Amino acid sequence: MDAPTTRTDNKASTELYSDEELRDAMELLFFSYRDLIREPDAILEEYNFGRAHHRVIHFVGRNPDITVTHLLSILRITKQSLSRVLSQLVRENFIQQLEGPIDRRQRLLSLTQKGYELEDDLSRDQRNRITSAFVRAGPEAVNAFYKVLLNMMNNSEEFKQRAGT
Amino acid sequence: MDAPTTRTDNKASTELYSDEELRDAMELLFFSYRDLIREPDAILEEYNFGRAHHRVIHFVGRNPDITVTHLLSILRITKQSLSRVLSQLVRENFIQQLEGPIDRRQRLLSLTQKGYELEDDLSRDQRNRITSAFVRAGPEAVNAFYKVLLNMMNNSEEFKQRAGT
DNA sequence: GCATATATGTCAATAACACTGACTTAATTA
């Protein structure tokens, strides 16, 4: 490698994981993420939808009767950004908005039958991919996979709590 | 869950991994990916760069003397999309282009000293995150993590070959 | 040596998805 010393200056070759190994891990995440969204991307195109629509469909599907505010906090986008996507999904009857029974300002979001069907379609290849990856790697590997990713992210406690239900 | 039957119709509760478990895995990837790019995103902003610049810096850093064509095939974007980002990075002296010694049409790309410094900066938090996730999960978990992600992606053989060098 | 193919770069128009800022409306809460 003809990289200058700043790069190869690895602090210590005695360290557990080399910088290059860590960069490998990052690429692995990059490539597997890319391959995971490839098929849904193709399906979305048929509807003239984009990834933003997929994310909304996914999180509304997993959190029936979610409020707009809560959805915004998960997606971490602005109201205006969500608006375009969400109003399209409502207009085309993939998502329905119901007035909150307690707080009538709220518009509780949920998937319609049509929305569930699209979600099923969009996630099919992803579920197949993950299943086959889990099966091929074995059950201990699945736990390890969860452990590593949870350690990588910020609010892992919150996630575990949600996923545990 | 009050989802209609299309959703909860899980084919079989005897299956190894439930649809909800698989959707958990997808969210886990989504959230950890998002947290991984958070810090680099903030650094890029100081330079008025975006994620596209980061990707170029990363892959040029890992593949010194890469050709434009090869870089395009890794990134899977068009020449025109790369052009804007790459010419900026060259103009600001993060990347240098050298005429190919054999094929003089080629412009071999590599990071300058300044480019390596930026790459180091951008990847620091990511490397720290991954290291700590690996350490906390233990060495067997790291192998399992690789195994699962490799099984999820398309050209895993190609990746393993590259990463193995 | 000439025709063809390849590597790179550029101009122009368009689209998806995000942003900021400034408001409005309706309903809840202090």
Place this chain on the structure above:
DNA sequence: TAATTAAGTCAGTGTTATTGACATATATGC
């Protein structure tokens, strides 16, 4: 009643991608 909250809208902007059409220099096949 006043202030706050939930949701939505209008207008303008920026980044990153796209397609299509060309231009230039170099390499390669016959």
